Every structure is written in C-alpha cells, then in structure tokens.
Amino acid sequence: MSLVTTKEMFEKAYNGGYAIGAFNVDNVDIMQGVIAAAVKTRSPVIIAISGGALKYMHPAYARHAALAAAEECDIPIALHLDHGKSVDLCKQCVDNGFTSVMIDASAYDFETNIAMTREVVEYAHARGVVVEGELGAIAGIEDDVVVDDKYGSFTHPDDAVEFVRRTGIDSLAIAIGTAHGAYKFKPGQKPQLRFDILQEISAKLPEFPIVLHGASSVPRDRLDTFNRYGGQLPDAIGIPEEMLRQAASMSVCKINVGSDIRICYFGEIRKMCALKPNKFEGREYLEPARTAVEEMVTYKIEKVFGSAGKA
Numbered sequence: 001m002s003l004v005t006t007k008e009m010f011e012k013a014y015n016g017g018y019a020i021g022a023f024n025v026d027n028v029d030i031m032q033g034v035i036a037a038a039v040k041t042r043s044p045v046i047i048a049i050s051g052g053a054l055k056y057m058h059p060a061y062a063r064h065a066a067l068a069a070a071e072e073c074d075i076p077i078a079l080h081l082d083h084g085k086s087v088d089l090c091k092q093c094v095d096n097g098f099t100s101v102m103i104d105a106s107a108y109d110f111e112t113n114i115a116m117t118r119e120v121v122e123y124a125h126a127r128g129v130v131v132e133g134e135l136g137a138i139a140g141i142e143d144d145v146v147v148d149d150k151y152g153s154f155t156h157p158d159d160a161v162e163f164v165r166r167t168g169i170d171s172l173a174i175a176i177g178t179a180h181g182a183y184k185f186k187p188g189q190k191p192q193l194r195f196d197i198l199q200e201i202s203a204k205l206p207e208f209p210i211v212l213h214g215a216s217s218v219p220r221d222r223l224d225t226f227n228r229y230g231g232q233l234p235d236a237i238g239i240p241e242e243m244l245r246q247a248a249s250m251s252v253c254k255i256n257v258g259s260d261i262r263i264c265y266f267g268e269i270r271k272m273c274a275l276k277p278n279k280f281e282g283r284e285y286l287e288p289a290r291t292a293v294e295e296m297v298t299y300k301i302e303k304v305f306g307s308a309g310k311a
C-alpha cells in the first residue's frame with residue numbers, strides 16, 4: 001500500500017464516532033513500535049513528525065521509513081508534519097512525500113494565521129496533500145490567565161467557522177484545555193476540558209474533523225517506571241482516558257500523542273540501563289523500549305480511541 005492522506009480516515013472516524021491516533025515519532029525505532037501496534041489492531045494510523053524530529057531524523061530518512069512501513073503493511077498510514085511553524089517548512093514536507101501537513105500559525109494574529117494557512121492550503125491541495133490548521137492557545141488551563149469572557153483563551157466557535165471557511169483547511173486543532181507535555185494540570189487541580197466549546201464548534205461546523213493536541217494521558221505505571229529509574233516528572237498529570245473517549249465519540253477525529261511515547265520509550269531504556277549495566281548491545285536496551293511503545297499504542301487504539309479493526 002502507499003501512504004494515504006487523512007481524508008478517508010477522518011470521514012470514517014467522524015461517522016463511526018472514533019478517533020485516529022497521531023503518534024509523534026523521533027526515530028525509526030519508535031515508528032516501528034507504532035506501526036506494529038496499528039498492524040496488530042488493524043487500525044489506520046498517523047505518523048506525526050515535528051519540525052525538530054524532522055531535523056533529527058532527516059527528511060529523506062523519515063520519508064523512506066514511512067514508505068517502508070506502507071509497503072510492508074496493508075493498513076492506511078498517513079505521514080504528517082506536526083506543528084509546521086513556517087509556510088516554507090510545510091511546502092518542503094509537501095514536496096518531500098508527506099501526505100498531510102499542519103501549519104501552526106496560532107501564535108500570530110487572526111489575519112496572519114489565516115493568510116499563512118491559506119498559502120499552505122493552496123500549495124498542498126494542488127499536490128494532493130491535506131492541511132491541518134490551529135486556532136486558539138493550546139497551553140489552555142496551564143496558563144494563569146483569568147478572563148471574564150466565557151471562551152477565554154480557548155477557541156471561539158465563531159472564529160473557528162470563519163477560519164475554516166477562509167482557509168479551506170481539512171481539519172482544525174482547537175484549544176479546549178489540553179496542553180502539550182507531561183503536566184497538563186497543576187498538582188491538585190481537577191482535570192477538565194471544555195466539552196461545551198467542542199460541542200458548539202461541532203454544531204457550527206457539521207462533519208468537519210477536529211483535532212486534539214496535548215492529549216497524552218500519562219499512564220501511571222509507565223510514569224512510575226520512568227521516575228523510578230532517574231526520571232524527573234514526579235507530579236505529571238495527563239488527560240483522563242474517559243475524556244479522550246468522550247472527545248473521540250464527538251467530532252474529534254485525530255488525537256495527538258507524544259509525551260506518552262517519550263515516557264514509555266525512555267522509561268524503558270532507563271530501566272534496562274539500570275538493570276543490565278554491563279550489556280553493551282544497543283538492542284538489549286532498545287528492543288524492550290520499542291515493545292513498550294507498541295504495547296502503549298495498542299492499548300490506546302483498542303481501549304481509548306476506538307479505531308481497532310477500522311483499517
């Protein structure tokens with residue numbers, strides 16, 4: 001099979017009330033763990049590569065690794081640029097075989113965000129590539145911002161409608177209280193997401209795929225391993241799985257996971273280095289780490305996102 005765009009996977013996910021996982025990979029090892037889980041569960045999957053990861057992996061290696069996965073497997077696989085910070089980077093990825101790119105101009109004012117996003121959409125669509133845009137501050141609840149406005153720094157539903165209409169994007173990342181990294185909420189703070197805003201956006205944008213960033217759930221057992229062997233994330237709190245299930249049953253078609261992968265992968269490497277200090281075959285450390293990624297992604301697909309068997 002060749003790499004696919006997210007168009008068909010999102011249509012099916014929207015209608016079926018489930019979501020597709022977009023898993024951040026930093027190397028081929030992690031990519032193989034993610035793909036193994038998707039193959040085992042018969043799930044479509046999105047391989048997400050950030051600008052930093054792209055630099056680390058090198059675009060040609062990233063592309064060919066994803067192409068190898070698509071060639072070896074009979075499940076739909078999309079290769080996606082995560083948080084493209086410039087129009088140029090998005091264009092480079094379109095030219096380099098990515099089937100989906102995200103232009104993240106959310107730090108700019110509304111009009112600049114629209115102009116940059118529109119430029120990427122025109123370039124990408126002419127070459128058969130889909131585009132994700134972002135509107136709102138995804139740091140959300142982590143910010144100490146007190147505002148009277150009901151929407152605060154979250155995505156305003158009317159802005160979302162205008163943004164989608166004027167840019168022509170294929171999916172939209174919104175801010176409803178998730179945050180990137182292992183600390184989504186402050187210690188003691190009750191996790192909450194603004195499902196009311198998601199509901200309003202969905203009502204105003206029927207059948208339009210919404211994307212949830214910052215959606216790692218920080219599984220307790222994996223975090224404990226990470227911390228026991230020298231990790232320093234004592235009070236990390238993720239998004240409760242129940243909330244992710246709810247989002248997936250609504251209009252959220254893509255859920256991004258990066259921190260959970262890092263906690264799993266590097267937690268296992270730390271553990272193996274501590275337990276087997278005299279080994280010097282890299283595979284002794286890396287294989288269990290890859291397996292940990294595979295297990296965690298399998299769990300997400302089967303028990304949280306609901307995309308198992310949808311390939």
Ligand code: 13P
Nearest residue numbers: 181214215216256258259
């Ligand atoms: P997490 O940090 O919650 O894994 O979010 C990753 C993400 O949204 C990448 O775009």
